[in-house]
Amino acid sequence: MTPLIPSYVFVQIEEQHRNEVFQVPGVVHYLFWLGKPAKVRDVEILQLKQGLKDTTTVVKITNLKPGDVVDIKEIPFKVKEGIV
Numbered sequence: 857m858t859p860l861i862p863s864y865v866f867v868q869i870e871e872q873h874r875n876e877v878f879q880v881p882g883v884v885h886y887l888f889w890l891g892k893p894a895k896v897r898d899v900e901i902l903q904l905k906q907g908l909k910d911t912t913t914v915v916k917i918t919n920l921k922p923g924d925v926v927d928i929k930e931i932p933f934k935v936k937e938g939i940v
Contacts, residue, residue, distance in 0.1 A: 866896060 864887070867877055874893070877883050886893040920926065 866901060 888894060
């Protein structure tokens with residue numbers, strides 16, 4: 857199994873216990889948004905789980921260079937766009 861977002865771990869933790877996460881080997885820092893630790897709502901986690909349920913996609917990438925815009929046509933990210 858491959859993680860959806862390698863090197864990211866989502867935690868649900870009370871503010872006063874935030875530093876306990878750093879006791880886990882390999883944890884370096886929190887992802888920040890607007891100067892505060894980023895928060896992912898429960899509904900967003902659920903959407904990720906549901907959108908990826910029973911999906912495996914093999915993508916062959918060729919002839920891309922930095923700055924190229926790629927339209928993603930495969931589920932679960934159908935109708936999304938990425939920049940190399």
